[in-house]
Structure formats: C-alpha cells, structure tokens
Amino acid sequence: xxxxxLLPGFALFGLLFALFMVYYGTLKPxxxxxxxxxxTPPYKHYVAGAGIVEAASEDISIGTPFNEIVxxxxxxxxxxxxxxxxxxxxxxxxxxxxxxxxxxKREVAQIHYKDxxxxxxxYQSLKDKRAVSENAYNQAFFAAESALKQVKELEASLEVxxxxxxxxxxxxxxxxxxxxxxxxxxxxxxxxxxxNKAHMLFGQTDRLHIRVEIDExxxxxxxxxxxxxxxxxxxxxxxxxxxxxxxxxxIVPKTALTGDNQERVDTRVLQIVxxxxxxxxxxxxxxxxxxxxxxxxxNERY
Numbered sequence: 001x002x003x004x005x006l007l008p009g010f011a012l013f014g015l016l017f018a019l020f021m022v023y024y025g026t027l028k029p030x031x032x033x034x035x036x037x038x039x040t041p042p043y044k045h046y047v048a049g050a051g052i053v054e055a056a057s058e059d060i061s062i063g064t065p066f067n068e069i070v071x072x073x074x075x076x077x078x079x080x081x082x083x084x085x086x087x088x089x090x091x092x093x094x095x096x097x098x099x100x101x102x103x104x105k106r107e108v109a110q111i112h113y114k115d116x117x118x119x120x121x122x123y124q125s126l127k128d129k130r131a132v133s134e135n136a137y138n139q140a141f142f143a144a145e146s147a148l149k150q151v152k153e154l155e156a157s158l159e160v161x162x163x164x165x166x167x168x169x170x171x172x173x174x175x176x177x178x179x180x181x182x183x184x185x186x187x188x189x190x191x192x193x194x195x196n197k198a199h200m201l202f203g204q205t206d207r208l209h210i211r212v213e214i215d216e217x218x219x220x221x222x223x224x225x226x227x228x229x230x231x232x233x234x235x236x237x238x239x240x241x242x243x244x245x246x247x248x249x250x251i252v253p254k255t256a257l258t259g260d261n262q263e264r265v266d267t268r269v270l271q272i273v274x275x276x277x278x279x280x281x282x283x284x285x286x287x288x289x290x291x292x293x294x295x296x297x298x299n300e301r302y
C-alpha cells in the first residue's frame with residue numbers, strides 16, 4: 001500500500017520544492033550598507049579628473065651610462081639620501097684593465113716623444129743651420145709634433161675611461177628618497193630607451209604634488225588658480241584642499257588610467273599640477289585620487 005503513494009509523494013515534494021525555489025528567487029537580497037558613499041563634489045560647477053600623486057621633483061627614473069653588471073646596491077627602498085650619495089655600482093674590471101693598458105701605452109708614447117723632442121732641440125741648438133738639411137729638420141719637427149699628439153690622444157683616452165669609472169657609481173641627483181629599486185647585485189643593467197621600467201625610482205618627497213588629467217573637452221572650463229579638492233578612493237571621508245601650482249600648456253595622451261570599463265584610452269588631456277599638504281593628508285607617490293576642480297558652467301558661452 002505504501003508503494004502506491006510513493007510516486008505521488010515524490011511528485012508533491014518536487015512541486016513544493018520548485019515553488020519554494022521560485023519564491024526564494026523573487027526575494028531581494030538585503031542592500032549592503034555603504035561604509036563610504038561616493039565623493040560629493042564640493043563645488044556647484046566643477047570638472048572631475050583622476051590625479052596621480054608624484055614627488056615634488058617629479059618621479060626621477062635613475063638610469064645607467066652604459067651596459068654593465070651591478071656589483072653593489074648601497075640603498076634600500078624608502079631610504080632618504082643626500083645629493084651625490086651612491087645608489088648602486090657597476091662592474092669596472094674591464095674599464096680598469098683598459099685604463100692600465102692605455103696608461104702603459106702613454107708611458108711608451110712619452111718616451112718616444114722625449115726622444116723626438118731631443119732630436120729637434122739638437123737641430124735647433126746648432127749655430128750653423130747648414131749642418132742639417134731642411135728636409136731632416138722638417139722630419140724631426142713633424143716627428144716630435146706627431147709624438148706629442150699621440151701622447152695627448154692617449155691622455156684624452158685615459159680621461160674618458162677615468163670618467164666612465166667614476167660614472168660607474170650611480171649617485172643621487174638631488175636630496176630625496178628612494179621610491180623603488182629594480183636592480184639586484186649580479187643583474188645586467190642596460191641603456192634601453194624603450195624600457196619603461198626604471199632601474200631605480202627617486203624623488204623629493206618632503207613635498208608631494210598631484211598631477212590631474214582633465215579631458216580636453218573640458219579644458220576650457222578650468223582657469224589659472226582654480227580651487228580643487230582631492231578624495232581618497234575607497235574612503236570619501238578622506239579629502240583635502242589642493243594648492244594650485246601650474247597648468248602644463250600642452251595637451252597630451254591620457255596616461256593615468258582608472259580601470260573603468262567604459263574609459264577611453266585614446267583621450268587627450270590637459271595636465272594641472274597641485275600641491276598636497278603631506279602632513280595632513282597621508283598619501284603615497286603613485287597613488288590615484290579623485291579630484292574635483294572648480295570650473296566654469298558646462299553651458300557657458302563666450
């Protein structure tokens with residue numbers, strides 16, 4: 001008898017389960033609480049843009065004068081150094097060997113020059129100039145001049161190699177902070193103008209600037225000295241007024257990408273540089289902020 005009701009029982013259970021799932025699917029999930037609502041523009045008329053924080057000196061990409069192996073790194077990330085302090089060193093054994101080789105050649109050239117110079121002085125000291133032919137005198141004169149030129153050429157080569165040896169120690173261009181290190185002992189660094197990755201990133205971070213990119217379509221709405229406010233992404237309660245510095249009077253392709261799916265990468269922008277009060281607003285070089293700049297109304301006509 002129980003088997004008679006088994007199939008209808010399963011059917012009823014399936015129907016009830018399907019109805020429950022339909023009902024459950026129609027329920028709206030609870031709206032999550034927004035901890036930090038989107039930033040509210042502080043101006044009636046404004047232009048919005050993405051601003052990237054940079055050092056007051058701009059971010060300096062430390063390069064290398066020639067291709068060579070790194071033998072030492074003298075600094076750590078975040079370390080503050082003075083102008084002229086060593087940052088990292090390159091292999092100099094090849095240069096030192098060339099220096100010694102040319103130094104030996106210079107000594108030989110100096111001996112050769114002294115010999116030719118002595119012969120010339122002998123001819124010049126003769127009371128009777130007819131004792132030596134004009135051709136012999138000219139040969140002695142030009143031989144001495146040629147020997148002197150060779151000595152000077154080798155001395156110039158020594159100076160060039162000495163300069164390379166001195167430049168093998170890469171030094172800080174100014175007082176500042178090491179922001180990033182991309183070199184390691186034993187790696188080969190090269191002079192590659194197409195490599196966007198800096199060997200070392202450096203800058204003056206006692207003061208921070210923010211470079212704001214404004215769409216060229218809105219560039220006419222921004223005036224010199226325009227007030228601006230920056231908001232930290234993810235926490236709109238963190239905001240600070242900015243101090244206007246200057247407008248770069250040249251439209252460039254957009255570089256500070258926000259990651260928005262609808263963002264156009266072929267946009268050209270006007271760059272405006274402001275200063276941030278670092279003590280009151282804890283941000284880092286490279287950080288992207290939302291910036292609102294006071295501007296003219298969008299419907300204003302000249």
